[in-house]
Amino acid sequence: MENGIILFATMLICLIIGTIGFAFLKRGHHNQKEEYIELWEEFQQIKDDESTIKIQEIITVGNTLVFNKYIPTKHLKIILELARKRESRNPEFEELKSNAYNKWINHTHGYPSGNGVL
Secondary structure, eight states: OOOHHHHHHHHHHHHHHHHHHHHOOOHHHHHHHHHHHHHHHHHHTTOOOOOOOOHHHHHHHHHHTTTTTTTOOHHHHHHHHHHHHHHTTTTTTTHHHHHHHHHHHHTTSSSSSSSOOO
């Protein structure tokens, strides 16, 4: 009798933890989808600014956009082209270029091959 109660309680606890985890996951996806539009508009406004103060902001917003699951491939290309152009003048853009390129490969080919050309 005790084994049945322990088994039932364990299954109930696992079910509750799983449900709570699923709810948090869905909330995170919903928040990411909503903030994407705002982040993209912010990126569009600051991408042409050449000042050194804005460089770190461009990189931060760009990386946030790249790691957002709802980024379309056309926006990814824009970020990648910007990072490639600016990398020669500002080596800080290398990380953004690398992240955008890896995500672009994932979007277009489904796997990182390392030899794709944009």
